[in-house]
Amino acid sequence: MRTDALILSAVFGYLGLLFLVAAWGDRRAEQGRSIINSPTVYALSIAVYCTAWTFYGSVGRAAQFGPSFLLIYLGPTLAMMLSPFIIRKMVRIAARQRLTSIADFISARYGKSVGLGALVALISLITITPYIALQLKAITVSHAVLINYPQSADSILYNERFWMDRSLWVALVLAVFIILFGTRHLDASERHEGMVAAIALESLVKLVAFLAVGIFVVFILFEGPGALFAQVAQTPALSQLMQLESVPGGATGWVGMLLLAFLAFLTLPRQFQVLVVENVDEQHLARASWLFPLYLLLINLFVIPIALAGLLLDAGDPDSFVLTLPLSAGLEGLPLLVFIGGLSAATGMVIVETIALSTMVSNQLIMPLLLRSKALHADSRGGLARLLLRVRRVAIVLILLLGYLYHALIGDTYSLVTIGLVSFVGAAQFAPALLIGLYWRGATRLGAMYGLIAGFLIWGYTLLLPGFAQSGWLDAALLTDGPWGVGWLTPYALFGLEEWDIYSHSLLWSMLVNVGLLVGISLFTRPTPLEQTQAALFTEALHPNLQTTPLQRGQTTQGALYELLVRYLGFKAALRVFSKRTHNFELTQPHLPASDDVIMRAEQALAGSLGNASARILINSVVRGEALDIESILSMLDTTTQTLEYNRQLKQKSDELARIGQDLQSANDRLRELDRLKDEFVAMVSHELRTPLTSIRAFAEILASHQDIPESKRQHFLQVMVLESQRLSRLIDEILDLARLESGRMPLNAVPLDLAALADHSLEAIARLQEERNVSLTVAIDERPARVIGDPDRLEQIIINLLDNASKFANQEDPRVLLHLFKQNQHIYLCIEDNGVGIEEKEREQVFEKFNQLLSGDQTTGKRPKGSGLGLPISRAIATHLGGRLWVENAQVLNGARFVLRLSEAVNI
Amino acid sequence: MKPSNPRYRERLLVLVILALILFCPPLLLVIDRLPTLSIGWLPMYLFCSWALIIGLTAWLMEPTTRR
Structure with a gap:
């Protein structure tokens, strides 16, 4: 059933689907209903990180080096967690300056340097082409496995003519795809919506395919993880595999690989493309910061079980376990799905990487050369735009062919993972210039340049050259004895550092030199004004003021600017720049000065199409006066x-x-x-x-x-x-x-006196009144004499007032009043109770307010109140002035109210 | 992503440090040396702590749940 025709129709059917999705995405974008304006699609597009190397190579690496494959995904997890600090800044800078690639980004940071941009583009080309080759190789190998099983894939792989190699044809189809959907606009900073939509779909396909094969292996081939691990436990060699000792370089190698994956995730050209250039909305980073790590976790969930199962069943080459395991079970559909999954992983990477590389090649390598040639400047209007698109398309085809050639000529000598990690270390060389440049204003162009060159050379010496030696192109003695027999120059063990794994080893030396030169040279060189400006704009990118303040751009006329834009970008682009505000724009007054805003938009438009360094050169050719200076x-x-x-x-x-x-x-x-x-x-x-x-x-x-x-x-x-x-x-x-x-102006005559005597006196004074009212008065004076200090007249006034009130408010039929005087805790208490209705708890303070009883009397009974309503307030004020207290509480003997006057006992009279 | 909470940046940084501690050797060596049953505890530990970190990041980053 696994006929070549079936597989080919599946492959090209799948690629056709990608075309449809991409075309649909572009159509929707033109209609203004973007389908990629979603954090989920953004997170899925970042998953282009998982290439065929993940799809096939993770299992291979797990089978050989235990859990170390996970580091390739833990590093990006950390990077995504830090995205509010790092990637957000990069996205904002790139959007503001219309930067189109990592080469453009680094060149812009260091004063829009043409040389640095070209250097980064060149290094990218050298380090990434093998990686593209790796993807094509994965397609070829997986196809061969699918066709030849149960025979070894190698038996026909090298007997075919190159035009029989499916990966060549896949590469050519991809070239068409990329040209169609990757070079629609000249403006490379404009998003490739269709391409991103296709990539997001590919991410879903590869995840589903991998999960499918994982579930099949664990639950159908082995009846659950328990059964699988029980079998593994009986094989001592396998049970040791997943321990730290299987990791190359041990604990050091572990940390080195984690750092490497972290750096490479930020600096790989395709990751920069999807993370920064294709980012629609900064807010999407929040969702992607956990959704993408979750994707990584899911796609790695079954790697260890598949690797162990493959080793248990001896299913051939570990890199092909995902295919050979379902094939060995006699399945037909699943291997095809897995193959399509691997194809999607490979093609996704090739598509994005090629777009990124072709943009770099056209804008950073070719464009500066074109600008130098005199012939170009005399070119007709808009001609450059067409020329540049053509350059980009040719670059796409050349990059893919280069990848194919690499794969066809020397790709066979490396295993998948090896090529991938070599590329990782190469791309990580951009990290110092990128990351240090983002946070340290003092980093200069020369420092970045020399750091990059030196790091790249060390990478070449410690990873690329040994690869050639292993391929037999160089004397293998280089690896064992060092060049010319100098032992401490051995590429895998520079200066005798032997215990490390080769990637951590290369990363250590290259980073040491790279960072060292970047920092060291920066400290002793003087940046140009433009460099200083750009450095400030980069390091302070998240500064709130930079977003609102228009930057000064120098002076030019509208006519000159318009001419420039028409010549290099064509009429349409020029009109877009000028007619942001006014529709149906006509340049009626070309001699008028152009506003800062228009100059800025013109430079951005040029930068988006030609790269920022070329844009700066062109703008400088018409704008007089320095743009915004550092001060x-x-x-x-x-x-x-x-x-x-x-x-x-x-x-x-x-x-x-x-x-x-x-x-x-x-x-x-x-x-x-x-x-x-x-x-x-x-x-x-x-x-x-x-x-x-x-x-x-x-x-x-x-x-x-x-x-x-x-x-x-x-x-x-x-x-x-x-x-x-x-x-x-x-x-x-x-x-x-x-x-x-x-x-406080009441004169009080404070003298020592006997309160008991005073009470007697008051009782006498009021006796006749009480008799008239038929009040039965009980007097209990426990303390005699009760010595206090006070004004006798005023105190008597209080007592009479209280007695008067008590008799007034006592029970009408049988009015009874009690006067009780006693001593307690150095205080003299004089209490007067009645058997009236008493006073509610909440009203007890109100009775001491002026005219209060007037109010309550009027409101509740409607009767004429008895008295002025000033007696109690006056009594309380006097008591307070004499240092005492007057309050009301529940009666203890009779059932009405009880007024208590408390005064301090006077000693030593 | 505009942090509404002033502690948001600090929380995120501490979370990254936690992730580094979980993913790096000193703790890793401890897990690695536990007495093994079948394939050792390391893979299980790595996946669990990874999932934990992802969960915490999601909790911190999603605007609806940010405290």
Whole structure:
């Protein structure tokens, strides 16, 4: 059933599906309904990290080196966790400066350097081409396994003519795909929506395929993980495999590989492409920071079981276990699915990597050369745009052919993982220039340049050259004895460092030299003004002020700028730059100066298409005066820092103000309340004064108008008038007393006295009144003499007032009042109880308010209140002034209210 | 991703440090030397701590659940 025709139709059917998806994605983008504007699609597109090397090679690596394969995925997990600090910054810089590749990015950071950009592009080309070759090889090998099983794949692999090699044809189809969907726009900074959609689909396909084969191996081939691991436990050699000792280089190798994967994830050109260039929205990073690691975890979940199962069943080459295990079980469909999964992993990587590399080649290598040639400048309008697209397309085909050649000529000597890791270390050489440049403003172009060159050379010496030696191109003695027999120069053990695994070893030396030169040279070189500007713009990219302030760009006329854009990008692009604001743009006044905004957009448009270094050269050819210099940027940033500080202080002040405002508000409320009380008081006083006055006036008028009133009646009237006058003057006295007490101007004559005697005196004074009211009075004076200090008149006033109140409020039928005087804890207590209705708990403080009983009396009973309502407030004020207290509580003997006056006992009299 | 919570950056950094501690040798050696049943505890440990870290990152990063 596994006929070549079936497999070929599956392969090309799958590639056709990719074309459809990509075309659909591009169509949707043109309609403005992007399908890649989703954090999930973004996370899936990042999964282009998982190439055929993951798909086939992880199992191979696990079978050989135990758990070390996981490090390749733990490193990116860390990098994604740090994305708010690193990748977010890169995304923002790239979007603002319209950067199109990692070469463009590094060149822009170091003063838009043409040389540095070209260097990065060249190194990328050299380190990544083998990686592309690896993907093509994976397709060839997996195809051969599928066709030849159970025979060895090798038996026909090398007997075929190259035009029979499926991977050549796959490469050519991919070239068509990439040209169609990767070079639609000249502006490389514009997103390739269709391509990203296809990549996201491929990520899903490879995940499903791998999970399918994993589930098959664990649950069908072995009846569950328990059964599998039980079998492994009986094979001592296998049970040792998953321990740390299987990891090359042990603990050091472990850390080295983790660091390598972390760095490479950020610097591999295809990762930069999907992470930074194709990022639609910075916010997507939040979801991707955990979704992508989750994807990695899932795709690695079954690697160890598959590797162990393959070793147990002796299923041939570990790199092909995912295919040979289902094949050995006699399945037909699953191997095909696995093959398609591997194909999707390989093609996804090839597509993105080729786009990234072709952009670098055209913008960083070819474009600067074109700009130098005089012929180009005389070219017709927009010609360069077409030329550049053509260059990019040729580059795509050449890169793929180069990859194919590498695969066909020398690819057979390496296992999959080896090529991948060699590329990783090569790409990691960009990390110092990239990461240090992101955070240290002092890093200079020369430092980056020399660091990069030296790191690259050491990479070549410690990883690439030994590879050639192993392939037999060089004398194998190089690996054992070193060049010319110099032992300490042995490529895999420089300076005798032998215990390390070759990748950690190469990473250590190359990074040491790379970082060392970058930092060392930077400390002793002077950056150009443009370099300083760019360094500040990069390191401060997340600074809030940089997003809002337009940067100064120098002066030019609109006409000159327009001409430049038309010449290099064509009419449409020029119109887009100029007509952002005004539709139907016509350049009517070409002699007018161009605004900073337009110059910036023009430079961005040029940078997006030609690379930032070339764009700068072109803009400089028409713009006079230096663009934004470092001083103005720094002062802008400083201003911002100051502004932020002012903002902080302002916020503090406004918080304080808000607090004070609240205090004021409550004080105001209190004042209003007091004002209301005062009004009430005045109203009550007026009312109280008017009552007796009215009756006096009424009687006086009667007396005045009626001369013939009988004498007895006249006498009665006069008596009423006298009584009412007394009441009036008493009321006025009380009000004056209260006012004096409250203002503290009441003269109190504090002398030692006997409260018991005073109580007796008061009782005598009020005895007649009590008799009139039929009040039965009980007196219990326990302490005699009860010595206190106070004003005798005032204290007597209190006692009489309390007794008077008690008799007034006692039970109507059987009024009873109790006076009790005792000593307790150095205090003299004088309590007066009645058997009235008592006072509710919540009203106990209110009775001490002025005219309170007036209020309550009016409201509840409607009866005329007894008394002025000032007695208790005055009594309490006097008690307080004498250092005592007056309060009300539940009666203890009788059932009504109990007023307690407490005074300190006077000693030493 | 705009951190609404001022502690967000600190939490994230501490989480990265936690991940480094979990993924790196000193702790790894301890796990590796546990008495083994079948294939050793290392793979199981790595996957579990990996899943834990991913879960915590998701909890920290997703705006709806960020405290």
